[in-house]
Amino acid sequence: MALAIRRTSDILCAARWLIRRDCRVLSTLPEKAEISQEVVVRRPAGRRPIANEAVLESRHIYPEFLPDPNPDWRNSLREKLERADMLKRRSQIDIPEFYVGSILAVTISDPHAQTKTTRFVGICIERKGCGLRAEFTLRNVVDHQGVEVRYDLYDPTIQKIQVLRLEKRLDEKLLYLRDALPEYSTFPFDMDPEILPEGTPVPINPVQVKLKPRPWLEKWERQELKGVSNIEEHLKGKDRIRRELRKTPWEKYDLMKQYRKTIPIEDQSEIWAEVHNQLQQLQLSRKKMARKRTFTAPKPQLG
C-alpha cells in the first residue's frame, strides 16, 4: 500500500515538474515545493495557493510589473512604489500590449524637432528592464540606413504608443536583424494599423530571416536561433566544432538556475493581486472610450 502511494506521488511529482518546466517565468519556492510532495497524496487538488490562470497570464502582457529576480536588487517598498507610479502613468497614457516582433509607432514630444513631435515606426527587437526602467528598442531601415531607437516605456515625453501589427516572432530577441538583409527590417512610416479580432491569441510570425555574410556582430550560430534560415551556409568546420564544445545541454535540467532567473509563483500572485484589478479596469475604460469615439464620430460625407 505504502509502495503504491509512493509511486503515485512520484508520478504526480514528475508530472508537476514537467508542467512547471513548461512555464517560462514561473517557478515555486523550493521549500514549499518539497512540502507539497508529501501532501499531494492526500489532497491531489493541490495545496499550492490558488492562482488564477487568467491573472497569471498577465505576466506575458505586463512583464515590467515583475521585479528583477536578482535578490541583491530586491526592495519590496521600492517595488511597491514603482508599481503605483506605473499604474498612475498607465492611467494617463495607453500603453498597449506588445511583444518582441510587434511593429510599433511611437510619438514623442521632442524639443529638437521643428514640429515638436517625432514619430518613429519600427519593429520591436528587444524588450527588457523591470519597473519604471522598462525599455524597448525599435528598429527600421530608413533610406537604406538601419536606424534603432531605444525608448523608456514609462517616459513622460512619450505621447502615444500605437501597435501597428501585433505579433510575436520565433525568438526572444531579434538582435540578429542587425546582421540580416535590410528587407527584413524595413517598414513604411505610413503603415496602417492591423486590427485583430477580439479574443484571438497573438499570432506568431514564422518568418525566417537570411543573414548577410560574415563578419557578424555576435556569434549567432551558438545561440540556437529559430528565426534564421541560412546560418549553416556561412559556417566553417571550426565554427561547428566550437559550437558543439560550447553547448550546454544540461542547463535545461538546472532547476536552481531556473529558480534564480524567475519570480516564484507565490510572489507573483501577490503582485498580481495588487495590480491586476486596476489594470483590468484601465483596459475596460480604454475599450469603452474607443467604442464611444467610433460611435460619436460619423464619417464626413463629401459632395
Next chain:
Amino acid sequence: MFRTLLNKLSTVPSSCGFHTTACLNEVRLLTRLRVVDNSEIGKRAMAEGKPPKVICVYNKKGVGYIGDRVMVAIKGQKKKGILVGLKQTQKVKVPKFDSNNVVLIDDNGTPLGSRIHVPIPTILRTVLKERTHAKGADYTKLLAIATRFV
C-alpha cells in the same frame, strides 16, 4: 574515449582566461567613416572602397560623439567633417545607426555637398546650434541640406 575528449578540450580551450565583451564601436583615431553627402570627393572615395579615416577628433575626450567635429584623411587630403550618426550605443530616444556617418564641411562650416541622403537625428539641431559661435563657423548650414530627420 576520455582521451579523445581531453584532446578536443585542449585544442579549443573551453573557457579562455580573459573576459571578452562586445566592442564599443567608438569613433576614435583611424576609425573608418561613411560619407553620406553628395560631395564629389566623398562620393569618389566611397565608390573606390577607400572610406575616410579619422585623424583628429576635436574634443577633449578623444572619442567622437554625435555632432562632434573630426578631421579625416580622404583620398590623400585632409578634410573636416561632422559626425551625424553613430554606431555606438546612444542615450534613450537618440537614434543609433548601423554605420558611422560623416558629412564633410569646410573651415567655415559650409558643407561640401548639397544633399544628405540618409536620415539625420533631430538632436543634431540643438547640438550644432550650441557649437556655433557668432564670429566663428556656422555648423547649422548642414541641417539645411538634410532630407529627413528621425
